Amino acid sequence: MVNVLTVDVEEYYHGVEFTTALDAAALARLPSRVVAQTERLLDVLDAHHAHATFFTLGEIAQRFPRLIRAITARGHELASHGWDHTPVHRLGADGFRADVRRARHALEHAAGRAIHGYRAPNYSITAHTPWAFAILAEEGHTYDSSVHPIGHDRYGFPSAPRFVYETPGRELWEVPVGTARALGTNVPLGGGFFRLFPAGLLRDAIASVNRLDRQPLVLYVHPWEFDAGQPRPPMPWLHRFRHYVGLAGAERKLKALLAAFRFTTVDDALAAVRTAPVAVVARAS
Ligand SMILES: [Zn+2]
Secondary structure, X not given: OEEEEEEEEOOHHHOXXXXXXXXXXXXXXXXXOHHHHHHXXXXXXXXXXXXXXXXXXXXXXXXXHHHHHHHHHOXXXXXXXXXXXXXXXXHHHHHHHHHHHHHHHHHHHHHOOOOOEEOOHHHOOOOOOOOHHHHHHHOOOOEEOOOOOOOOOOOOOOXXXXXXXXXXXXXXXXXXXXXXXXXXXXXXXXXXXXXXXXXXXXXXXXXXXXXXXXXXXXXXXXXXXXXXOOOOOOOOHHHHHHXXXXXXXXXXXXXXXXXXXXXXXXXXXXXXXXXXXXXXXXXXX
């Protein structure tokens, strides 16, 4: 079983914790760290012969085109994370279309090749944005990986399927963010949960998805999650905890998972699904 590794390429200050704690002027004064953070992650993946899908912001592609070319030159898949990390529900349908189009153009211009995948900032495609899938398809995307089938105060689509399915209008493939089942609920394993959970628990959870669900696990991380030296402006304690917990041990934990499991891109995983017998492909009702 080959699992799926995804990286959301953004600055440490694109997270909700920063955008609620600081105003636009204060955010603009923070130093960029995304190039060094992403290059370090690329080195770790090279050392373990692992490939990943890099969902990248359009504004980062515009500002750092060499980083974009390094991602593709090292065998990874480039995909879109939108333009500047504005959540889908705040954009509205027309704003979403403009954001998706602008991001795709910037990414394709920097990479010199077409991209197919999209992941919404903060997993903000939910039951409240049913128009998003059709817009993504119309704007040239063949898959989305924004649905996070968990209950969460900030995001989540708890009623969605846990594994790859065709969207209700069959416009595109949905590749939900990975979860494990425990205590009758869907448990998230990426991002802050990846930093919070011990390595052994993560290993057991991925193995259980592979063994019991017979599915690859779609794991996500951010380049900033491996950078303990990033700035620490004042913010509420819960936000501080969510953003900074486990930064120091995250690289060691990722290396342990890369040693224990094989990881590849969303594109590779979807190629296997598309050629699989129809019966194994769930369809959202
Ligand atoms: Zn993001």
